[in-house]
Amino acid sequence: MKTVKSSFKFRGGVHPDYNKELARGKAIEKMPVPAELVVSMSQHLGAPAKCMVKPGDFVARGQVIGEKNGFISVCVRAPADGKVKAIEKRLGPAGGMADAVILDTTAKPDGEAATAAPILPPLDWRAASREELLKRVEDAGICGMGGAGFPTAVKLNPPPGKRCEYLILNGAECEPYLCADHQVMVERADRIRLGVDIMRKVLGQPAVRIAVEANKPDAVAALEKAFADIEGNVEIVVLPVMYPQGSEKHQIFATVGRVVPEPPALPIDVGCVVENVGTVAAIADAVELGEPLLSRVTTVSGDAVVEPKNILAPCGTKYADLVAFCGGEKVPPAKVISGGTMMGFAVSTLEIATTRTTSGLLLLSSKRVFQYASGACINCGRCLRACPMRLNPAFISKVVDANDVKAAEDAHVMDCIECGACSFGCPAYRTITQSCRRAKASIRARIAAEKAKAAAAAGK
Numbered sequence: 001m002k003t004v005k006s007s008f009k010f011r012g013g014v015h016p017d018y019n020k021e022l023a024r025g026k027a028i029e030k031m032p033v034p035a036e037l038v039v040s041m042s043q044h045l046g047a048p049a050k051c052m053v054k055p056g057d058f059v060a061r062g063q064v065i066g067e068k069n070g071f072i073s074v075c076v077r078a079p080a081d082g083k084v085k086a087i088e089k090r091l092g093p094a095g096g097m098a099d100a101v102i103l104d105t106t107a108k109p110d111g112e113a114a115t116a117a118p119i120l121p122p123l124d125w126r127a128a129s130r131e132e133l134l135k136r137v138e139d140a141g142i143c144g145m146g147g148a149g150f151p152t153a154v155k156l157n158p159p160p161g162k163r164c165e166y167l168i169l170n171g172a173e174c175e176p177y178l179c180a181d182h183q184v185m186v187e188r189a190d191r192i193r194l195g196v197d198i199m200r201k202v203l204g205q206p207a208v209r210i211a212v213e214a215n216k217p218d219a220v221a222a223l224e225k226a227f228a229d230i231e232g233n234v235e236i237v238v239l240p241v242m243y244p245q246g247s248e249k250h251q252i253f254a255t256v257g258r259v260v261p262e263p264p265a266l267p268i269d270v271g272c273v274v275e276n277v278g279t280v281a282a283i284a285d286a287v288e289l290g291e292p293l294l295s296r297v298t299t300v301s302g303d304a305v306v307e308p309k310n311i312l313a314p315c316g317t318k319y320a321d322l323v324a325f326c327g328g329e330k331v332p333p334a335k336v337i338s339g340g341t342m343m344g345f346a347v348s349t350l351e352i353a354t355t356r357t358t359s360g361l362l363l364l365s366s367k368r369v370f371q372y373a374s375g376a377c378i379n380c381g382r383c384l385r386a387c388p389m390r391l392n393p394a395f396i397s398k399v400v401d402a403n404d405v406k407a408a409e410d411a412h413v414m415d416c417i418e419c420g421a422c423s424f425g426c427p428a429y430r431t432i433t434q435s436c437r438r439a440k441a442s443i444r445a446r447i448a449a450e451k452a453k454a455a456a457a458a459g460k
């Protein structure tokens with residue numbers, strides 16, 4: 001095992017104010033289970049889980065309360081003992097509505113109504129078969145914790161004809177303010193090491209690249225210690241500090257110099273599987289300890305919160321409870337962001353609850369929030385230089401403003417990774433990223449409608 005500097009630098013990218021000092025180095029604090037949890041059935045990419053409980057049911061910690069509902073889907077387990085108060089549509093961290101189980105954790109299972117202990121039996125990963133390990137990852141409800149939420153068992157099982165040559169661990173965490181992955185690498189490097197051993201067995205012993213930005217030297221040191229005796233082609237790759245270094249495609253280029261072609265191509269098409277460091281640690285816990293993915297580390301930060309922290313909280317914890325655990329609001333926040341400042345979503349209520357992909361919650365005062373009005377493009381070209389996908393964001397935003405989605409599609413808007421680098425430096429404060437999101441949503445809706453029409457026609 002060796003530590004190297006990245007030899008590949010992608011074009012574009014920006015240097016936002018990172019503001020990581022607020023939560024950097026703060027030890028992970030385990031939060032007590034709140035009195036009420038809001039457990040979404042849609043905590044992952046793909047079909048929402050099918051709710052398996054009804055109001056009045058008692059559930060035990062770890063019990064499946066939402067069944068995997070399709071190939072690209074993941075089960076949902078109860079993060080704590082409790083009584084189902086209601087099943088309701090609730091707003092999620094990214095703005096969508098989904099069914100959620102509202103759990104009263106002060107009401108405990110009683111006698112006959114209690115479910116048998118649901119936590120999975122520990123597995124000896126060396127003796128277990130590849131299929132058993134994949135099944136464990138699936139049963140533990142593990143999905144990518146870096147943001148996308150892709151079902152991990154699907155990712156670890158490449159389709160016939162595809163082979164994983166490189167397992168890449170994403171420890172870049174390039175989003176401003178967020179320190180959750182950083183702290184997981186510092187405190188849980190041994191779990192990440194075990195997760196890598198398990199994943200290598202499942203994937204057929206690929207080479208390993210662990211990508212960490214240069215502003216996390218303590219994480220690099222912890223990983224070097226944990227991986228010191230690992231055998232085979234394993235490297236920690238120290239990346240330059242640059243946003244969006246954590247983007248999957250850019251990380252593949254930065255670590256192994258391979259370029260993922262246009263969608264629908266995936267990392268596995270260039271022999272790579274990329275997984276977030278927190279997910280890798282979750283795999284170790286699921287296999288060795290039989291602990292499903294019921295909680296995660298979330299950074300709560302910003303200048304409007306009393307004490308920024310890295311918190312291990314049950315998935316389903318309301319933002320209001322996270323903020324209370326940080327001592328409350330220092331000043332009324334002018335903006336609340338679910339996630340980081342570059343790719344996160346502004347939210348209007350603290351009643352939203354965390355999911356398996358909630359990496360951060362930011363409360364920013366009016367001093368940190370810039371009020372602006374969008375103006376006309378002055379053709380400065382700054383967004384073109386910033387775009388890591390080599391798109392023409394200025395053109396795309398203009399045609400989307402003119403409702404010409406076809407022109408945006410022709411300009412490859414579907415390649416946009418919604419990183420926000422274009423909007424970040426725009427002197428006219430144009431909301432370019434939102435335009436890209438709008439165009440992509442409209443194109444996806446059109447494609448889905450065309451498919452449904454074709455399917456209906458074929459059924460006649």
Ligand code: SF4
Pocket residue numbers: 386387388389390391392393415416417418419420421422423432433436
């Ligand atoms: S156009 Fe998309 S990929 Fe390019 S900088 Fe803007 S948000 Fe990022």
Ligand code: SF4
Pocket residue numbers: 376377378379380381382383384393394397422425426427428429430432
């Ligand atoms: S950065 Fe803004 S003003 Fe400059 S070209 Fe892009 S959209 Fe136009």
